[in-house]
Amino acid sequence: KTQDKYGVKYLRYWVDEKAGKAFCLVEAPTAEDAAKVHKEAHGLVAERIFSVSEGS
Secondary structure (H helix, E strand, O other), X not given: OHHXXXXXXXXXXXXXXXXXXXXXXXXXXOHHHHHHHHHHXXXXXXXXXXXXXXXX
């Protein structure tokens, strides 16, 4: 499994069909690892990757 190879876990995703965009929530060691999984899994790459933290 590609996610396991990089220690990445895709948790959820949202699609805005009108805008032609998808948004993914990912746990990954690095943004680069998350991008590698996307590219290897289906050839697409993220336009931007943001680091976020869970609020309390």
